[in-house]
Amino acid sequence: MIAKKQGINSTSHAVYPLRVVRLNFFILYYEHMFIYTYGKEGVNYMHNRIIFHIDVNSAYLSWEAVYRLQQGQTVDLREIPSVIGGNEENRHGIVLTKSIPAKKYSIKTGETLFSARNKCPELVVVPPRYTLYMQCSSAMVEILKEYSPTIQRYSIDEVFLDYTNMECHFGEAVEAAHKIKDRIRKELGFTVNIGIGNNKLLAKMASEFEKPNKVHTLYREEIAKKMWGLPVEELFFVGSSTAKKLKSKGIMTIGELANTDPSYLQQWLKSHGLLIWQYANGLDDSVIKNNGVPMKGLGNSNTIAFDVTDSITAHQILLALSETVGTRIRNANKCAYVLSISIKNDHLISYSHQRKLDVPIASTNSIYENAKRLFNEVWKGEPIRHLGIYLSSLCLNDFYQISLFETKEKEHKKLDEAIDKIRVKYGCHAVIRSSFVNSDLSPLMGGVLTEEEYPMMSSLL
Protein backbone atom coordinates (compact mmCIF):
# COMPACT_ATOMS: atom_id res chain seq x y z
CA MET A 1 0.00 0.00 0.00
CA ILE A 2 2.65 2.39 1.11
CA ALA A 3 4.86 1.56 -1.77
CA LYS A 4 1.95 2.10 -4.13
CA LYS A 5 1.15 5.48 -2.63
CA GLN A 6 4.74 6.53 -2.88
CA GLY A 7 4.68 5.38 -6.45
CA ILE A 8 1.73 7.64 -7.21
CA ASN A 9 3.34 10.49 -5.40
CA SER A 10 6.54 10.22 -7.29
CA THR A 11 4.75 10.09 -10.64
CA SER A 12 2.58 13.08 -9.82
CA HIS A 13 5.74 14.88 -8.83
CA ALA A 14 7.24 14.17 -12.16
CA VAL A 15 4.11 15.44 -13.94
CA TYR A 16 3.87 18.55 -11.79
CA PRO A 17 5.60 21.13 -13.93
CA LEU A 18 8.70 22.71 -12.62
CA ARG A 19 7.54 26.16 -13.71
CA VAL A 20 4.58 26.07 -11.32
CA VAL A 21 6.98 25.45 -8.45
CA ARG A 22 9.05 28.35 -9.66
CA LEU A 23 5.96 30.52 -10.00
CA ASN A 24 4.99 29.82 -6.41
CA PHE A 25 8.49 30.54 -5.35
CA PHE A 26 8.42 33.89 -7.09
CA ILE A 27 5.11 34.84 -5.56
CA LEU A 28 6.47 33.92 -2.11
CA TYR A 29 9.50 36.00 -2.86
CA TYR A 30 7.22 38.87 -3.81
CA GLU A 31 5.38 38.65 -0.51
CA HIS A 32 8.68 38.75 1.33
CA MET A 33 9.51 41.88 -0.54
CA PHE A 34 6.18 43.40 0.54
CA ILE A 35 6.93 42.65 4.18
CA TYR A 36 10.38 44.04 3.76
CA THR A 37 9.10 47.21 2.14
CA TYR A 38 5.82 47.90 3.85
CA GLY A 39 5.72 45.88 7.11
CA LYS A 40 2.98 43.39 8.04
CA GLU A 41 0.10 45.88 7.75
CA GLY A 42 1.54 47.03 4.50
CA VAL A 43 1.33 43.48 3.17
CA ASN A 44 -2.32 43.37 4.06
CA TYR A 45 -2.89 46.69 2.39
CA MET A 46 -0.81 45.89 -0.67
CA HIS A 47 -2.63 42.59 -1.06
CA ASN A 48 -6.13 43.94 -0.76
CA ARG A 49 -5.77 47.13 -2.67
CA ILE A 50 -8.48 48.25 -5.06
CA ILE A 51 -7.06 50.45 -7.76
CA PHE A 52 -8.98 52.26 -10.49
CA HIS A 53 -7.42 53.27 -13.77
CA ILE A 54 -9.47 55.96 -15.49
CA ASP A 55 -8.65 56.34 -19.15
CA VAL A 56 -10.37 58.87 -21.43
CA ASN A 57 -11.59 57.27 -24.68
CA SER A 58 -9.83 58.84 -27.71
CA ALA A 59 -8.92 61.69 -25.37
CA TYR A 60 -7.74 64.50 -27.64
CA LEU A 61 -10.45 63.83 -30.17
CA SER A 62 -13.30 63.53 -27.66
CA TRP A 63 -12.20 66.68 -25.88
CA GLU A 64 -12.06 68.66 -29.09
CA ALA A 65 -15.44 67.23 -30.16
CA VAL A 66 -17.15 68.20 -26.90
CA TYR A 67 -15.64 71.66 -26.97
CA ARG A 68 -16.80 72.25 -30.53
CA LEU A 69 -20.32 71.09 -29.73
CA GLN A 70 -20.40 73.40 -26.74
CA GLN A 71 -19.32 76.25 -29.01
CA GLY A 72 -22.32 75.56 -31.22
CA GLN A 73 -20.91 73.39 -33.98
CA THR A 74 -23.30 70.77 -35.23
CA VAL A 75 -20.87 68.10 -36.38
CA ASP A 76 -19.59 65.70 -33.74
CA LEU A 77 -16.00 64.83 -34.63
CA ARG A 78 -16.46 61.47 -32.95
CA GLU A 79 -19.05 60.51 -35.56
CA ILE A 80 -17.06 61.30 -38.71
CA PRO A 81 -13.62 60.15 -39.92
CA SER A 82 -11.39 62.61 -38.08
CA VAL A 83 -7.99 62.75 -36.39
CA ILE A 84 -6.03 65.07 -34.16
CA GLY A 85 -2.56 65.76 -35.47
CA GLY A 86 -0.22 68.23 -37.11
CA ASN A 87 -1.31 71.42 -38.80
CA GLU A 88 -3.42 71.55 -41.90
CA GLU A 89 -0.38 72.80 -43.83
CA ASN A 90 2.04 70.60 -42.00
CA ARG A 91 2.32 67.40 -43.95
CA HIS A 92 4.88 65.98 -41.57
CA GLY A 93 2.51 65.64 -38.64
CA ILE A 94 1.32 62.31 -37.34
CA VAL A 95 -2.01 61.02 -36.13
CA LEU A 96 -2.19 61.49 -32.36
CA THR A 97 -5.79 60.31 -31.87
CA LYS A 98 -8.39 59.01 -34.28
CA SER A 99 -12.17 58.73 -34.25
CA ILE A 100 -13.88 55.35 -34.45
CA PRO A 101 -15.08 56.07 -38.03
CA ALA A 102 -11.45 56.88 -38.93
CA LYS A 103 -10.42 53.52 -37.53
CA LYS A 104 -12.68 51.89 -40.15
CA TYR A 105 -10.31 53.24 -42.82
CA SER A 106 -7.53 51.43 -40.91
CA ILE A 107 -5.97 54.74 -39.93
CA LYS A 108 -3.56 54.11 -37.08
CA THR A 109 -2.25 56.25 -34.26
CA GLY A 110 1.30 57.28 -35.06
CA GLU A 111 1.02 57.10 -38.84
CA THR A 112 1.69 60.21 -40.93
CA LEU A 113 -1.15 62.52 -41.87
CA PHE A 114 -0.10 62.08 -45.46
CA SER A 115 -0.74 58.36 -45.38
CA ALA A 116 -3.94 58.83 -43.35
CA ARG A 117 -5.29 61.23 -46.00
CA ASN A 118 -4.45 58.70 -48.68
CA LYS A 119 -6.61 56.16 -46.93
CA CYS A 120 -9.47 58.60 -46.46
CA PRO A 121 -9.48 61.78 -48.61
CA GLU A 122 -12.38 63.40 -46.71
CA LEU A 123 -10.57 62.93 -43.38
CA VAL A 124 -10.99 65.93 -41.06
CA VAL A 125 -7.65 66.86 -39.49
CA VAL A 126 -7.71 69.00 -36.36
CA PRO A 127 -4.53 70.47 -34.85
CA PRO A 128 -3.95 69.73 -31.16
CA ARG A 129 -4.99 72.23 -28.53
CA TYR A 130 -3.13 71.48 -25.34
CA THR A 131 -4.66 74.16 -23.14
CA LEU A 132 -8.07 72.64 -23.83
CA TYR A 133 -6.76 69.17 -23.00
CA MET A 134 -5.34 70.38 -19.72
CA GLN A 135 -8.66 72.02 -18.87
CA CYS A 136 -10.58 68.80 -19.59
CA SER A 137 -8.07 66.70 -17.71
CA SER A 138 -8.17 68.97 -14.66
CA ALA A 139 -11.97 69.07 -14.63
CA MET A 140 -11.97 65.27 -14.61
CA VAL A 141 -9.46 65.15 -11.76
CA GLU A 142 -11.67 67.54 -9.76
CA ILE A 143 -14.49 64.99 -9.98
CA LEU A 144 -12.17 62.08 -9.14
CA LYS A 145 -10.85 63.85 -6.05
CA GLU A 146 -14.29 63.51 -4.51
CA TYR A 147 -13.86 59.73 -4.46
CA SER A 148 -10.38 59.26 -3.02
CA PRO A 149 -7.57 61.30 -1.50
CA THR A 150 -4.99 59.23 -3.36
CA ILE A 151 -4.88 60.08 -7.02
CA GLN A 152 -2.08 59.94 -9.53
CA ARG A 153 -2.20 61.76 -12.85
CA TYR A 154 -0.32 59.24 -14.91
CA SER A 155 -0.66 61.14 -18.17
CA ILE A 156 -2.93 63.86 -19.45
CA ASP A 157 -5.78 61.42 -20.00
CA GLU A 158 -5.02 58.66 -17.51
CA VAL A 159 -5.46 58.71 -13.76
CA PHE A 160 -4.90 56.07 -11.09
CA LEU A 161 -7.18 56.26 -8.08
CA ASP A 162 -6.77 54.24 -4.89
CA TYR A 163 -10.24 53.06 -3.91
CA THR A 164 -9.04 50.80 -1.07
CA ASN A 165 -11.31 51.16 2.01
CA MET A 166 -13.58 53.63 0.23
CA GLU A 167 -16.49 51.17 -0.15
CA CYS A 168 -18.15 52.43 3.02
CA HIS A 169 -18.42 55.88 1.45
CA PHE A 170 -19.35 55.28 -2.16
CA GLY A 171 -20.38 51.62 -2.39
CA GLU A 172 -18.82 48.62 -4.05
CA ALA A 173 -15.95 49.31 -6.43
CA VAL A 174 -17.82 48.44 -9.63
CA GLU A 175 -20.84 50.47 -8.58
CA ALA A 176 -18.66 53.46 -7.69
CA ALA A 177 -16.77 53.20 -10.96
CA HIS A 178 -20.05 53.33 -12.88
CA LYS A 179 -21.08 56.37 -10.88
CA ILE A 180 -17.80 58.13 -11.68
CA LYS A 181 -17.91 57.18 -15.35
CA ASP A 182 -21.50 58.38 -15.77
CA ARG A 183 -20.83 61.62 -13.91
CA ILE A 184 -17.88 62.44 -16.15
CA ARG A 185 -19.99 61.77 -19.21
CA LYS A 186 -22.95 63.83 -17.98
CA GLU A 187 -21.02 66.77 -16.56
CA LEU A 188 -18.01 66.98 -18.83
CA GLY A 189 -19.41 65.42 -21.99
CA PHE A 190 -16.77 62.77 -22.72
CA THR A 191 -16.52 59.07 -21.99
CA VAL A 192 -13.95 57.09 -20.04
CA ASN A 193 -13.09 53.47 -19.44
CA ILE A 194 -12.44 52.47 -15.84
CA GLY A 195 -10.34 49.41 -15.08
CA ILE A 196 -10.41 47.96 -11.57
CA GLY A 197 -7.71 45.68 -10.19
CA ASN A 198 -5.55 44.87 -7.17
CA ASN A 199 -2.66 46.93 -8.45
CA LYS A 200 -1.89 49.57 -11.04
CA LEU A 201 -0.89 47.10 -13.71
CA LEU A 202 -4.11 45.06 -13.45
CA ALA A 203 -6.20 48.24 -13.38
CA LYS A 204 -4.45 49.53 -16.48
CA MET A 205 -4.86 46.23 -18.33
CA ALA A 206 -8.56 46.17 -17.37
CA SER A 207 -9.21 49.64 -18.75
CA GLU A 208 -7.86 48.42 -22.10
CA PHE A 209 -10.59 45.82 -22.47
CA GLU A 210 -13.63 46.66 -24.60
CA LYS A 211 -14.10 50.39 -25.25
CA PRO A 212 -15.67 52.95 -25.01
CA ASN A 213 -17.61 53.95 -21.88
CA LYS A 214 -17.06 50.69 -19.97
CA VAL A 215 -16.09 49.46 -16.52
CA HIS A 216 -14.04 46.26 -16.30
CA THR A 217 -12.48 44.38 -13.41
CA LEU A 218 -9.28 42.38 -13.46
CA TYR A 219 -8.75 41.07 -9.96
CA ARG A 220 -5.93 38.70 -9.15
CA GLU A 221 -8.20 35.67 -9.41
CA GLU A 222 -9.47 36.78 -12.83
CA ILE A 223 -6.05 36.98 -14.48
CA ALA A 224 -6.15 33.53 -16.04
CA LYS A 225 -9.68 33.95 -17.33
CA LYS A 226 -9.52 37.53 -18.61
CA MET A 227 -5.90 38.25 -19.45
CA TRP A 228 -4.08 35.06 -20.30
CA GLY A 229 -5.96 34.45 -23.53
CA LEU A 230 -4.91 37.80 -25.01
CA PRO A 231 -2.12 38.04 -27.60
CA VAL A 232 1.19 38.74 -25.92
CA GLU A 233 1.63 42.17 -27.55
CA GLU A 234 -1.38 43.45 -25.63
CA LEU A 235 0.54 43.17 -22.39
CA PHE A 236 1.70 46.49 -21.02
CA PHE A 237 5.35 47.05 -21.88
CA VAL A 238 5.62 44.42 -24.57
CA GLY A 239 6.64 46.41 -27.63
CA SER A 240 6.37 45.03 -31.13
CA SER A 241 9.99 43.90 -31.27
CA THR A 242 9.73 41.99 -27.99
CA ALA A 243 6.45 40.49 -29.19
CA LYS A 244 8.18 39.31 -32.34
CA LYS A 245 10.96 37.67 -30.33
CA LEU A 246 8.49 35.97 -28.01
CA LYS A 247 6.42 34.70 -30.91
CA SER A 248 9.48 33.27 -32.60
CA LYS A 249 9.78 30.97 -29.57
CA GLY A 250 6.10 30.07 -29.70
CA ILE A 251 5.00 32.38 -26.88
CA MET A 252 1.84 33.78 -28.46
CA THR A 253 -0.40 34.69 -25.54
CA ILE A 254 0.03 36.48 -22.22
CA GLY A 255 -0.81 33.17 -20.51
CA GLU A 256 2.00 31.38 -22.33
CA LEU A 257 4.37 34.12 -21.23
CA ALA A 258 3.10 33.87 -17.65
CA ASN A 259 3.79 30.15 -17.62
CA THR A 260 7.25 30.33 -19.09
CA ASP A 261 10.18 29.73 -16.76
CA PRO A 262 11.11 33.22 -15.50
CA SER A 263 14.79 32.40 -15.15
CA TYR A 264 14.82 31.38 -18.81
CA LEU A 265 13.20 34.70 -19.76
CA GLN A 266 15.64 36.58 -17.60
CA GLN A 267 18.57 34.89 -19.26
CA TRP A 268 17.19 35.50 -22.69
CA LEU A 269 15.68 39.01 -22.44
CA LYS A 270 17.53 40.25 -19.35
CA SER A 271 15.55 42.10 -16.71
CA HIS A 272 12.95 43.17 -19.25
CA GLY A 273 12.15 39.46 -19.60
CA LEU A 274 11.61 39.13 -15.88
CA LEU A 275 9.53 42.30 -15.78
CA ILE A 276 7.10 41.22 -18.50
CA TRP A 277 6.87 37.80 -16.86
CA GLN A 278 5.85 39.52 -13.62
CA TYR A 279 3.30 41.63 -15.51
CA ALA A 280 1.94 38.54 -17.27
CA ASN A 281 1.35 37.11 -13.80
CA GLY A 282 -0.27 40.32 -12.62
CA LEU A 283 2.55 41.20 -10.23
CA ASP A 284 3.15 44.89 -9.65
CA ASP A 285 3.64 46.65 -6.34
CA SER A 286 4.18 50.23 -7.49
CA VAL A 287 2.35 52.71 -5.29
CA ILE A 288 0.02 55.52 -6.30
CA LYS A 289 1.89 58.75 -5.96
CA ASN A 290 -0.01 61.95 -5.46
CA ASN A 291 1.74 64.11 -7.97
CA GLY A 292 1.20 67.45 -9.57
CA VAL A 293 -0.19 68.51 -12.88
CA PRO A 294 1.14 66.43 -15.75
CA MET A 295 3.61 68.07 -18.05
CA LYS A 296 2.53 68.41 -21.65
CA GLY A 297 5.86 68.07 -23.28
CA LEU A 298 9.30 69.55 -23.31
CA GLY A 299 11.88 70.48 -25.82
CA ASN A 300 15.00 72.42 -26.52
CA SER A 301 16.09 74.18 -29.65
CA ASN A 302 19.06 76.13 -30.81
CA THR A 303 19.68 78.83 -33.34
CA ILE A 304 23.07 78.17 -34.83
CA ALA A 305 25.60 80.97 -35.35
CA PHE A 306 26.50 79.68 -38.80
CA ASP A 307 24.69 77.80 -41.55
CA VAL A 308 24.98 74.06 -41.14
CA THR A 309 25.38 72.36 -44.46
CA ASP A 310 26.59 68.86 -43.60
CA SER A 311 24.80 66.13 -41.73
CA ILE A 312 27.74 65.37 -39.42
CA THR A 313 27.55 68.83 -37.85
CA ALA A 314 23.77 68.63 -37.73
CA HIS A 315 23.98 65.28 -35.94
CA GLN A 316 26.45 66.78 -33.52
CA ILE A 317 23.98 69.58 -32.72
CA LEU A 318 21.19 67.06 -32.26
CA LEU A 319 23.43 65.21 -29.82
CA ALA A 320 24.07 68.40 -27.84
CA LEU A 321 20.32 69.06 -27.74
CA SER A 322 19.62 65.47 -26.74
CA GLU A 323 21.89 65.93 -23.74
CA THR A 324 19.87 68.82 -22.33
CA VAL A 325 16.46 67.47 -23.29
CA GLY A 326 17.44 64.11 -21.79
CA THR A 327 18.51 65.65 -18.50
CA ARG A 328 15.28 67.60 -18.27
CA ILE A 329 12.98 64.66 -18.94
CA ARG A 330 14.88 62.49 -16.47
CA ASN A 331 14.71 65.21 -13.83
CA ALA A 332 10.97 65.30 -14.30
CA ASN A 333 10.80 61.48 -13.87
CA LYS A 334 9.05 61.21 -17.18
CA CYS A 335 9.50 59.37 -20.41
CA ALA A 336 8.12 60.22 -23.83
CA TYR A 337 6.17 58.37 -26.48
CA VAL A 338 6.46 60.99 -29.21
CA LEU A 339 9.65 62.59 -30.44
CA SER A 340 9.71 65.48 -32.91
CA ILE A 341 12.46 67.44 -34.50
CA SER A 342 12.22 70.81 -36.21
CA ILE A 343 14.47 72.33 -38.78
CA LYS A 344 14.59 75.98 -39.85
CA ASN A 345 16.52 76.63 -43.03
CA ASP A 346 18.39 79.69 -44.30
CA HIS A 347 15.15 81.02 -45.82
CA LEU A 348 13.70 80.82 -42.31
CA ILE A 349 11.23 78.21 -43.42
CA SER A 350 10.54 75.65 -40.71
CA TYR A 351 9.49 72.09 -41.02
CA SER A 352 9.27 69.23 -38.62
CA HIS A 353 8.99 65.50 -38.39
CA GLN A 354 7.81 63.31 -35.62
CA ARG A 355 7.31 59.72 -34.63
CA LYS A 356 5.33 57.77 -32.10
CA LEU A 357 7.57 55.23 -30.39
CA ASP A 358 6.76 51.71 -29.35
CA VAL A 359 8.08 52.14 -25.85
CA PRO A 360 8.67 55.45 -24.09
CA ILE A 361 12.20 56.79 -23.94
CA ALA A 362 14.22 58.99 -21.61
CA SER A 363 17.87 58.23 -22.24
CA THR A 364 20.13 60.66 -24.05
CA ASN A 365 21.21 57.97 -26.50
CA SER A 366 17.69 56.91 -27.45
CA ILE A 367 16.66 60.53 -27.88
CA TYR A 368 19.67 61.14 -30.06
CA GLU A 369 19.28 58.00 -32.15
CA ASN A 370 15.61 58.74 -32.85
CA ALA A 371 16.24 62.43 -33.53
CA LYS A 372 18.99 61.53 -35.95
CA ARG A 373 16.79 59.07 -37.79
CA LEU A 374 13.98 61.63 -38.12
CA PHE A 375 16.44 64.25 -39.27
CA ASN A 376 17.87 61.98 -41.95
CA GLU A 377 14.41 61.18 -43.21
CA VAL A 378 13.32 64.75 -43.63
CA TRP A 379 16.30 67.04 -44.21
CA LYS A 380 16.34 68.34 -47.76
CA GLY A 381 20.02 69.20 -47.69
CA GLU A 382 19.68 72.97 -47.58
CA PRO A 383 21.61 75.14 -45.07
CA ILE A 384 20.19 74.93 -41.54
CA ARG A 385 19.81 77.83 -39.11
CA HIS A 386 17.90 76.30 -36.27
CA LEU A 387 17.34 72.79 -34.89
CA GLY A 388 15.01 71.60 -32.17
CA ILE A 389 14.05 68.40 -30.39
CA TYR A 390 10.69 68.03 -28.65
CA LEU A 391 9.33 65.23 -26.53
CA SER A 392 5.63 64.80 -25.91
CA SER A 393 2.96 62.25 -24.97
CA LEU A 394 4.76 61.99 -21.68
CA CYS A 395 4.07 59.41 -19.05
CA LEU A 396 5.52 58.85 -15.64
CA ASN A 397 8.49 56.56 -15.50
CA ASP A 398 7.38 54.63 -12.45
CA PHE A 399 6.68 51.51 -14.42
CA TYR A 400 9.67 52.27 -16.50
CA GLN A 401 12.23 52.62 -13.75
CA ILE A 402 12.29 48.94 -12.92
CA SER A 403 12.12 47.97 -16.51
CA LEU A 404 14.89 47.69 -18.97
CA PHE A 405 13.91 47.88 -22.48
CA GLU A 406 14.51 46.01 -25.59
CA THR A 407 17.66 47.86 -26.50
CA LYS A 408 20.54 48.90 -24.33
CA GLU A 409 18.28 51.17 -22.30
CA LYS A 410 19.59 49.66 -19.06
CA GLU A 411 23.20 50.62 -19.66
CA HIS A 412 22.01 53.97 -21.04
CA LYS A 413 20.03 54.62 -17.91
CA LYS A 414 22.96 53.93 -15.59
CA LEU A 415 25.27 56.00 -17.71
CA ASP A 416 22.81 58.89 -17.86
CA GLU A 417 22.30 58.80 -14.10
CA ALA A 418 26.03 58.93 -13.52
CA ILE A 419 26.52 61.78 -16.00
CA ASP A 420 23.57 63.75 -14.60
CA LYS A 421 25.01 63.45 -11.09
CA ILE A 422 28.48 64.53 -12.13
CA ARG A 423 27.06 67.53 -13.94
CA VAL A 424 24.99 68.59 -10.95
CA LYS A 425 28.01 68.27 -8.69
CA TYR A 426 30.87 69.59 -10.83
CA GLY A 427 29.13 71.76 -13.39
CA CYS A 428 27.47 70.91 -16.66
CA HIS A 429 30.68 70.86 -18.66
CA ALA A 430 32.49 68.50 -16.29
CA VAL A 431 31.71 65.58 -18.57
CA ILE A 432 31.33 66.01 -22.28
CA ARG A 433 31.25 63.63 -25.20
CA SER A 434 34.60 63.12 -26.85
CA SER A 435 33.13 64.03 -30.21
CA PHE A 436 32.94 67.62 -28.95
CA VAL A 437 36.56 67.86 -27.83
CA ASN A 438 37.93 69.38 -31.01
CA SER A 439 34.71 71.00 -32.08
CA ASP A 440 33.52 74.58 -32.03
CA LEU A 441 30.07 73.37 -31.06
CA SER A 442 28.87 73.55 -27.51
CA PRO A 443 28.43 70.03 -26.11
CA LEU A 444 25.18 71.00 -24.39
CA MET A 445 22.69 73.11 -26.28
CA GLY A 446 19.29 74.58 -25.97
CA GLY A 447 17.60 76.88 -23.54
CA VAL A 448 14.53 75.88 -21.66
CA LEU A 449 11.25 76.25 -23.50
CA THR A 450 8.96 78.35 -21.41
CA GLU A 451 5.21 78.01 -21.22
CA GLU A 452 4.85 81.01 -23.60
CA GLU A 453 6.90 79.25 -26.19
CA TYR A 454 4.73 76.24 -25.91
CA PRO A 455 2.25 77.24 -28.65
CA MET A 456 5.14 76.97 -31.05
CA MET A 457 5.59 73.45 -29.93
CA SER A 458 1.94 72.53 -30.24
CA SER A 459 2.01 73.58 -33.86
CA LEU A 460 4.64 70.93 -34.38
CA LEU A 461 2.46 68.11 -33.24
Added chain:
Amino acid sequence: MKVLMKPIEVIAWFTKEGIPNPIKYRVREEEKDNIIKIGRVVTRTEEKLAGNRMLIYRCQTILHDHIKVYELKYEVNTCRWFLFKI
Protein backbone atom coordinates in the same frame (compact mmCIF):
# COMPACT_ATOMS: atom_id res chain seq x y z
CA MET B 1 -35.45 75.73 -30.79
CA LYS B 2 -32.49 75.94 -33.09
CA VAL B 3 -28.83 76.21 -31.99
CA LEU B 4 -27.36 79.55 -33.15
CA MET B 5 -24.45 80.23 -30.78
CA LYS B 6 -24.07 83.76 -32.12
CA PRO B 7 -21.84 86.21 -30.22
CA ILE B 8 -23.86 89.13 -28.85
CA GLU B 9 -23.38 92.35 -26.90
CA VAL B 10 -25.07 92.36 -23.50
CA ILE B 11 -25.90 94.70 -20.65
CA ALA B 12 -26.08 92.78 -17.41
CA TRP B 13 -26.08 93.33 -13.68
CA PHE B 14 -24.07 91.21 -11.29
CA THR B 15 -25.07 90.08 -7.82
CA LYS B 16 -22.72 90.49 -4.89
CA GLU B 17 -22.02 86.78 -5.25
CA GLY B 18 -20.87 87.35 -8.79
CA ILE B 19 -23.82 85.95 -10.71
CA PRO B 20 -24.48 87.83 -13.96
CA ASN B 21 -28.09 88.68 -14.91
CA PRO B 22 -28.68 89.84 -18.49
CA ILE B 23 -30.92 92.90 -19.01
CA LYS B 24 -30.78 93.41 -22.75
CA TYR B 25 -28.75 92.30 -25.73
CA ARG B 26 -27.88 93.57 -29.17
CA VAL B 27 -27.62 91.26 -32.12
CA ARG B 28 -26.77 92.08 -35.72
CA GLU B 29 -29.26 90.63 -38.14
CA GLU B 30 -29.51 91.35 -41.86
CA GLU B 31 -27.22 94.41 -41.72
CA LYS B 32 -29.05 96.05 -38.85
CA ASP B 33 -28.75 95.98 -35.07
CA ASN B 34 -31.64 94.64 -33.06
CA ILE B 35 -31.89 95.40 -29.38
CA ILE B 36 -33.94 92.98 -27.36
CA LYS B 37 -34.93 93.61 -23.77
CA ILE B 38 -35.00 90.47 -21.69
CA GLY B 39 -38.48 90.21 -20.21
CA ARG B 40 -37.80 87.47 -17.71
CA VAL B 41 -35.09 84.91 -16.95
CA VAL B 42 -37.03 81.68 -16.51
CA THR B 43 -34.16 79.43 -15.44
CA ARG B 44 -30.42 79.65 -14.99
CA THR B 45 -28.34 76.46 -15.26
CA GLU B 46 -24.66 75.76 -15.34
CA GLU B 47 -22.68 73.38 -17.51
CA LYS B 48 -19.04 72.34 -17.49
CA LEU B 49 -18.62 70.49 -20.76
CA ALA B 50 -14.96 69.95 -21.65
CA GLY B 51 -14.17 71.60 -18.31
CA ASN B 52 -15.39 74.92 -19.73
CA ARG B 53 -17.87 76.64 -17.38
CA MET B 54 -20.90 78.24 -19.00
CA LEU B 55 -24.10 79.67 -17.58
CA ILE B 56 -27.25 79.04 -19.59
CA TYR B 57 -30.21 81.42 -19.27
CA ARG B 58 -33.62 80.46 -20.51
CA CYS B 59 -35.32 83.79 -21.18
CA GLN B 60 -38.58 85.15 -22.52
CA THR B 61 -39.60 88.42 -24.12
CA ILE B 62 -42.99 89.53 -25.33
CA LEU B 63 -42.71 90.56 -28.97
CA HIS B 64 -45.79 91.61 -30.96
CA ASP B 65 -48.11 90.00 -28.39
CA HIS B 66 -46.22 86.72 -28.59
CA ILE B 67 -44.07 85.17 -25.89
CA LYS B 68 -40.72 84.44 -27.44
CA VAL B 69 -38.53 81.91 -25.61
CA TYR B 70 -34.78 81.74 -26.22
CA GLU B 71 -31.53 80.85 -24.46
CA LEU B 72 -28.43 82.91 -23.77
CA LYS B 73 -25.06 81.54 -22.77
CA TYR B 74 -22.31 83.19 -20.75
CA GLU B 75 -18.80 81.75 -21.01
CA VAL B 76 -17.21 82.39 -17.60
CA ASN B 77 -13.65 81.95 -18.77
CA THR B 78 -13.84 84.55 -21.56
CA CYS B 79 -16.73 86.79 -20.29
CA ARG B 80 -18.47 86.38 -23.64
CA TRP B 81 -22.23 86.18 -24.26
CA PHE B 82 -23.94 84.15 -26.96
CA LEU B 83 -27.44 83.87 -28.32
CA PHE B 84 -27.47 80.13 -27.84
CA LYS B 85 -30.86 78.91 -29.06
CA ILE B 86 -33.91 80.57 -30.47
